[in-house]
Amino acid sequence: MSEQPIISVSGLRKTYGGRSEKQYEALKGIDFDVQPGEFVGIMGASGSGKTTLLNMLATLDQPTSGTVKINGSDVTKLHGNKIADFRANEIGFIFQDFNLLETLTAFENIALPLSLQGVRKNQIKTTVYQIAAVLSISNLLDKYPTELSGGQKQRVAAARGIVHNPSLLLGDEPTGALDSKSARELLELLTQINQERDISVLLVTHDPFSASFCNRILFIKDGVIGQEIKRNDRSRNEFYQEILEQLGTFEQ
Amino acid sequence: MLLRLATSNIKNRIRDYIVLLTGLVMSSAIFYMFANLATNQQLIKSNLNFQYASQVFIFGTILLMIITFVYVMYANTFLLNMRQHDYGLFMMLGAKRSRVGALMVLETLIVGIGATIIGILFGILITGSLSGFLFDRLGLEIQHFNPLYPKAVAITFVLFALLFVIASFMNLQSLVRTPVLQLLKQSDSVDKFKFSRVRLIIQGIAGIILVGLGYWSLASIKTLQLMAIPIALITIVLGSYFIFKSSILLVITWIKKTNWASKKLNGFTLSQIMFRVHDYTRILTITSLLFALALGAITVGAGFHREIPMIANSQSSFTLSINNPTAAQKDSIKKLSGATSYTYQQKLDHKNVYYNQAELDTKPFKEPVPSSDFKKPTKFKNASSKELMENTPPDFAFLAGTPKPANIKIVPDKAFKSAKGTNQVVELVTVKDIPSNYKALTKLTDEQNKRYPSAVDNSGAGAFRSYQFVSSVFGGLEFIGYFLGIAFLAMLASCLMFKILSGTAQDQIRYNLLLKIGTRRSLLKRSINRELLVLFVIPGVLGIIDVLFGLQMFKPLMIDPYYNISILVGIFVIMYLGYYFLTSWLYKLIVLPEK
Ligand SMILES: Nc1ncnc2c1ncn2[C@@H]1O[C@H](COP(=O)(O)OP(=O)(O)OP(=O)(O)O)[C@@H](O)[C@H]1O
Ligand SMILES: [Mg+2]
Numbered sequence: 001m002s003e004q005p006i007i008s009v010s011g012l013r014k015t016y017g018g019r020s021e022k023q024y025e026a027l028k029g030i031d032f033d034v035q036p037g038e039f040v041g042i043m044g045a046s047g048s049g050k051t052t053l054l055n056m057l058a059t060l061d062q063p064t065s066g067t068v069k070i071n072g073s074d075v076t077k078l079h080g081n082k083i084a085d086f087r088a089n090e091i092g093f094i095f096q097d098f099n100l101l102e103t104l105t106a107f108e109n110i111a112l113p114l115s116l117q118g119v120r121k122n123q124i125k126t127t128v129y130q131i132a133a134v135l136s137i138s139n140l141l142d143k144y145p146t147e148l149s150g151g152q153k154q155r156v157a158a159a160r161g162i163v164h165n166p167s168l169l170l171g172d173e174p175t176g177a178l179d180s181k182s183a184r185e186l187l188e189l190l191t192q193i194n195q196e197r198d199i200s201v202l203l204v205t206h207d208p209f210s211a212s213f214c215n216r217i218l219f220i221k222d223g224v225i226g227q228e229i230k231r232n233d234r235s236r237n238e239f240y241q242e243i244l245e246q247l248g249t250f251e252q
Numbered sequence: 253m254l255l256r257l258a259t260s261n262i263k264n265r266i267r268d269y270i271v272l273l274t275g276l277v278m279s280s281a282i283f284y285m286f287a288n289l290a291t292n293q294q295l296i297k298s299n300l301n302f303q304y305a306s307q308v309f310i311f312g313t314i315l316l317m318i319i320t321f322v323y324v325m326y327a328n329t330f331l332l333n334m335r336q337h338d339y340g341l342f343m344m345l346g347a348k349r350s351r352v353g354a355l356m357v358l359e360t361l362i363v364g365i366g367a368t369i370i371g372i373l374f375g376i377l378i379t380g381s382l383s384g385f386l387f388d389r390l391g392l393e394i395q396h397f398n399p400l401y402p403k404a405v406a407i408t409f410v411l412f413a414l415l416f417v418i419a420s421f422m423n424l425q426s427l428v429r430t431p432v433l434q435l436l437k438q439s440d441s442v443d444k445f446k447f448s449r450v451r452l453i454i455q456g457i458a459g460i461i462l463v464g465l466g467y468w469s470l471a472s473i474k475t476l477q478l479m480a481i482p483i484a485l486i487t488i489v490l491g492s493y494f495i496f497k498s499s500i501l502l503v504i505t506w507i508k509k510t511n512w513a514s515k516k517l518n519g520f521t522l523s524q525i526m527f528r529v530h531d532y533t534r535i536l537t538i539t540s541l542l543f544a545l546a547l548g549a550i551t552v553g554a555g556f557h558r559e560i561p562m563i564a565n566s567q568s569s570f571t572l573s574i575n576n577p578t579a580a581q582k583d584s585i586k587k588l589s590g591a592t593s594y595t596y597q598q599k600l601d602h603k604n605v606y607y608n609q610a611e612l613d614t615k616p617f618k619e620p621v622p623s624s625d626f627k628k629p630t631k632f633k634n635a636s637s638k639e640l641m642e643n644t645p646p647d648f649a650f651l652a653g654t655p656k657p658a659n660i661k662i663v664p665d666k667a668f669k670s671a672k673g674t675n676q677v678v679e680l681v682t683v684k685d686i687p688s689n690y691k692a693l694t695k696l697t698d699e700q701n702k703r704y705p706s707a708v709d710n711s712g713a714g715a716f717r718s719y720q721f722v723s724s725v726f727g728g729l730e731f732i733g734y735f736l737g738i739a740f741l742a743m744l745a746s747c748l749m750f751k752i753l754s755g756t757a758q759d760q761i762r763y764n765l766l767l768k769i770g771t772r773r774s775l776l777k778r779s780i781n782r783e784l785l786v787l788f789v790i791p792g793v794l795g796i797i798d799v800l801f802g803l804q805m806f807k808p809l810m811i812d813p814y815y816n817i818s819i820l821v822g823i824f825v826i827m828y829l830g831y832y833f834l835t836s837w838l839y840k841l842i843v844l845p846e847k
Contacts, residue, residue, distance in 0.1 A: 060768060081772050088770025101520065101762055103527035108519055116771055121514040160769075 004072050006168055006200045007034040007057065012066035014052050026052045028223035029066070036167070039194045039201045041214035043247070048220045050204040054172050057202065058091060059083050071167060088116050092161030092199070094174040099157035100145040106156045107132075107141040113164040131159045134196075135189060151182025155189065162193055169193065171203045175210050187213040208247060212240035219246065267842075268334055268757065272327055273367050275750035279323050280371025280412050282743040285379050286316055287404035289732060294396040296728075311481045315545075318489060319538045321415060323747060324364075326534065328419040330754045331363060332426065339427060353427055357420040364416030372408055376400050378739075386734055390557060391690025392727045449505075452498040459494030462487040467801035474808060484802075492540050492794060497533040500525065500790075517771065517779040524762075524783050528755070535751045536791045539744055543795025546740035547824050548802045553733025554820060555810050556726050561686045562811075564719035566630035568647040569618035570680040572696055573713040575653035575704050577679050584692055590684030598652060601673035605651075605658040608668040609637060619645045637662040650713035651678045653704030686719050694720075729809070745831055752784065752835055756842045763843050776844065781836055788832045796821055 014027040026049045034040050044050050055061040056068055059075050067074050070090060078086055092113075100109045107128060114124045132138045137155050145153055154174055161169050171190070175183035191213055194201045203214060211217050213236065219227040229246055231239045289295065290309040297306075335356065342352050380399035387393065466487035473480040504526050513519045525532065571591075574581055575598075585593060594615050599606040616634035623630060640648055641660050652658045653676070663671065681696075683689050693716050723730070763776055799821075803813040 058768075081774070084767070084770050084772040086770070087768070091770070093769060095768075099765075101523075101765065103523040103762070104520065108523065111514070112520070112766075113769060115514050115516055115519060116769075116775070118515065121511045124514055 003036055005033040005069075006036045006038075006071060007032075007202070008067075008069040008072075009033070009057070010067055012053070012056060012068065013064045014049075014056065014061070015064045026223055027056075027063070030220075030223075030225055032218055032225060032228075034200055034202060036200055037194070037198050039191065039213065039215045040203070041211040041217040042202065042204045042220060043206060043208075043211055043217055043243075044220035046206065049223045050206075050220055051172055053220065054170055054202070054204050058093065058170050059087060088113060089164070090166055090168060092164070092166040092169040094154065094157045094161050094169070094171040096173040096176040100153055100160075102145045104144075105141065106137065106143055106145070106148065109145070109156055110141075110159045110163050113160060117164060127163060128159075131163050134192075135159050149182070151178050151185060154178060154182070154186050158186065158189055158193070162197065162199060165197070166199060169199050169201045171201070171205075173205055173207075174203070175205070175207065180209070183207075183210065208240060208243040211243050212236050217243065217246075265334055268330075268754070271750060271753045272330060272334075272363070273370075275327055275746055275754075276324070276364065276367035277371040277374055278743065278746035279320055280368045280408060281375035281378060282739050282746075283316060283320055283411070284372050284375030284404055284408040285382075285739045286312065286736065287407050288375075288379055288399070288401045289735070291403045291407055292396065292398075292401055295394070298395050298728075307478055308481060311485055315485055315489070315541065317411065319541060319743075320411070322534050322538050323750075324412070324415045324419060325422075326531070326754075327750070328360065328416075328423065331360065332423050335359065336427075336430075349428065353424050356423055356427060360420035360423055361416055364419065365413055368409060368412040368416075371412075372405055375408070376405075382735060382738060383731075386731055389687070390727075390730060390734065391687030392723055392731055394728060394731055449502070452502055455494045456498030456502065459491045459496075459498060462491030463495065464491075466491060470801050471804040473805050480805070488798065489537065489541065493533060493537045495794070496536045496540075496790065497529070500529055500532065500536075517766070517775050520766070521779045521782050524759075524779075525786055531751070532787070535747065536787070539747055540791035540794040540798065542740050542744040542747060543791055543828075544798035544802060546737050546744055547795060547821065548737075548799045549733045549735075549740060550737030550824070551733075551799060551803060551813070551817065551820050552806055552810075553730050553735075553737055555806070555813055555815065556730035556733065557687070558815065559811055560722050560726055560730065561715075561719060562629065563722050564686060564715045566620060567718040568713070568715040569620070569632045570647075570682045571686065571714050572681045572683075572693060572700075572716045573647075573651050573653075574679045574681065574696060574700050575651075576676055581696060581699065584696060585679070585681055588681065588683050588689050588692055591681055591689070593679050593681040595677045595679045596651070597668070598676040598678055599668065599671050599673040600652065600654070600658065600676055601671075603659055604661050604673075605654070606668055606671045606673065607640075607660070607662045608665055609662050610665045610668075612637060612640070612662060617645075617648055619648070647713045651680075652676075653678065653700070655705055680714075686716060726809075741827075748787065748831075749835060749838075752787070752839055753842070756839070759843050760845075764845055767845070773844065777840060780840055780843070784832065784836045784839065788828065788835075792825070792828055796825075 010031045012027055012030040013025065015023055015025045017023045030053060042050050042053065052061070056063050056076075057070070059078060063076055066076075068076050070086075075083075075086060100106075101112075104112070110128050110131065111124050114127060119127070128141070129138065132141055135155050135158060137152065137159060140148060140152055140156065145156075148156065154177075157174070161171075169190070174190075175186055178186060187210055190201055190203070193199055201214075203210065205211055212231075214231065216228065216230045218225050219229075227246060229242060234242075290313050293306065296309060339352050339356060342355075343349060376399055383394075383397060383399060466484040469476055469480045469483040469487070476483070504522050507513055508519065508522055513522060574585075577585065585591060596611055596615070597608050617640060618632035619635045619639075621631045621633050635645065635648070639645075641662055644660055649660070683693070686693065697716060697720075763780075766776060767773070800814075800817070803817070806813040
């Protein structure tokens with residue numbers, strides 16, 4: 001535990017609704033750490049606050065109180081261009097939907113984070129080809145998103161999420177719109193990214209199968225973390241069984 | 253149930269509906285404004301001293317119809333895109349295709365015809381207020397002009413109704429052909445830009461040749477006569493389309509290969525433009541035409557506005573002469589802006605008019621110096637007494653205010669005083685700007701005519717009489733130039749605005765995603781500014797070139813259609829840029845999420 005955690009969340013609260021509106025407390029004090037290289041899942045019923053939490057981590061939304069430290073710096077204090085630069089440099093995203101810009105080819109979509117960082121053209125090319133080879137989408141690079149299947153799109157999105165070597169990859173139900181085969185492929189890919197590139201992954205999901213690819217799972221209920229289970233050295237299948245059991249007891 | 257779905261859709265997309273309706277209302281209003289002039293034969297015959305006036309209007313109508321057609325079809329696609337998700341949903345819920353089809357035809361017709369009726373009413377209102385404003389400002393009177401012209405109402409209505417019937421049947425066709433799933437996906441399908449470079453290059457060259465041919469035919473209106481106009485119409489429209497299409501695709505694919513394209517958001521901006529290349533080419537073509545029409549019409553209007561007083565002022569050194577002005581007349585002369593005046597004593601007997609030599613020496617009468625250079629204001633020189641008596645300038649001859657020109661006698665002070673006859677004075681008034689004093693001058697002239705009827709109707713002393721005559725010949729063209737110029741400018745504005753605002757729904761998603769992956773807002777703003785700038789600049793440039801050649805048409809009519817053209821273009825460009833900033837500000841406001 002000597003290493004600095006990649007994510008360190010403490011006392012995180014989020015209340016929706018302005019003064020005059022009806023108030024709703026979606027997060028009621030969340031504390032947890034993620035160590036570098038971990039693959040963490042966040043599970044919970046619909047409406048339990050998963051997306052809300054992820055948005056705080058991704059600086060897409062401001063918490064009402066509490067801190068989120070990523071790589072040691074408090075991201076809730078960032079503003080304007082600092083937020084943009086932080087997202088561009090430190091984080092990769094895969095969302096459930098609206099992942100790709102349909103006006104750009106797969107190649108251009110993947111290259112976007114590098115262009116934003118001002119990487120040189122040749123460097124961009126080599127990096128994109130390299131990533132594409134790893135994710136086996138080399139043959140799709142010239143296609144436009146409308147010409148890709150859902151699974152292919154998510155793989156391109158994953159490539160874009162990691163092309164700039166972020167320290168953290170965030171996913172909000174990235175397998176939500178995929179069939180089981182494509183979902184499995186994407187999850188294996190995320191595992192591979194996590195292990196080979198040493199990128200920490202945080203995955204929000206309500207699907208136990210997806211969750212079984214993680215090392216550790218946090219369960220959220222009613223805005224607080226209720227439970228935590230670890231995979232340790234067990235096989236994925238054993239872990240899957242435990243997740244199912246946990247869900248059974250946790251969600252009654 | 254269907255009704256509730258339909259109304260909830262309108263509620264949800266109220267902004268899109270407002271954009272759509274405003275666009276359609278504008279286009280029918282402006283078509284009406286044009287038709288009001290174009291269908292009024294009496295107006296054209298009595299006011300336009302231009303051999304081909306009615307034919308020019310026929311071709312103008314055709315051109316505007318093409319523009320309107322493109323515009324309405326574009327609006328229709330927008331409407332269909334907005335509704336297609338719902339239609340898909342209806343069908344998925346079990347509604348019959350025919351039922352949904354009927355609903356769709358009904359919706360298109362209601363939206364279209366509703367907008368047309370509002371548009372015509374709006375058009376009548378603007379025609380009334382704009383023409384009133386122009387007559388007042390320009391110092392003109394036009395016969396047979398009526399803001400509410402039934403024939404124009406009928407034509408506008410029939411044309412738009414027809415367009416919407418066509419549009420709704422096109423919608424029906426596409427509904428029958430599109431599978432439900434695709435309707436539901438509501439994917440705004442990406443234009444396929446797999447194109448052949450060779451074909452594009454050929455198209456580009458053909459475009460340049462066509463436009464060149466069009467310019468040539470405009471310049472050769474003297475030899476080609478009436479044929480010049482349809483030739484130019486066809487070649488310039490087609491040529492512009494080809495040029496836009498090929499140049500955009502070729503230039504952008506070329507830029508995309510450079511290093512510049514991989515910097516920051518440049519690649520994205522280029523793709524945004526290319527992504528909509530088909531819409532863009534059509535819209536750019538019509539905006540360049542509208543730009544040219546607006547600028548051209550205003551240039552012609554401004555040209556006549558300058559030339560009419562210039563011709564008038566070259567006839568006489570003074571504007572108006574009044575014999576024995578009454579107190580009321582003196583008062584209204586004082587109220588004229590930029591006016592100077594002086595008086596001469598006159599003595600009239602039954603056949604002579606006497607002037608005092610001494611008075612003419614101190615306040616010499618000026619006559620125009622003959623010149624062949626029409627482009628410069630006429631110079632005036634002092635006329636000697638001898639000249640005035642023997643070679644009397646026409647305007648001096650009328651100063652007596654007698655029905656028949658009298659013999660002019662200029663005599664020394666003593667002789668003048670001892671001469672027998674009635675005493676009379678004549679006041680010579682000069683104003684700097686005739687049009688801005690038009691009403692007061694007309695009143696003074698009418699009174700003078702009543703009190704001192706002149707021998708020949710409408711001829712008499714002073715530049716204002718010439719002004720009335722010249723403006724009866726060319727004033728119609730001046731008015732129509734300004735009127736249509738302003739109308740086309742409004743159409744241009746609404747066209748671009750419509751094009752831009754109709755894309756916001758999809759753009760919003762895109763910009764949001766870019767922000768999420770860490771794009772700075774400033775960078776996004778720059779990307780938007782650039783994309784819109786391309787949309788504005790390209791048709792603007794071609795429009796200016798169109799005008800420079802198009803003005804050739806007016807060479808036979810005007811002294812110098814190109815006079816001050818750079819200033820006019822400059823003013824126009826500044827207005828256009830202002831409009832660009834407004835649009836891009838509005839667009840950013842809509843598309844970029846709040847912080
Ligand atoms: N912008 C908002 N304004 C008000 N309440 C919100 C807002 N966003 C979310 N909520 C509320 O906060 C709670 C948590 O929402 P959140 O989106 O985080 O759920 P989730 O766990 O991601 O659910 P799901 O699995 O369905 O995606 C919900 O009760 C939701 O209604
Ligand atoms: Mg969620």
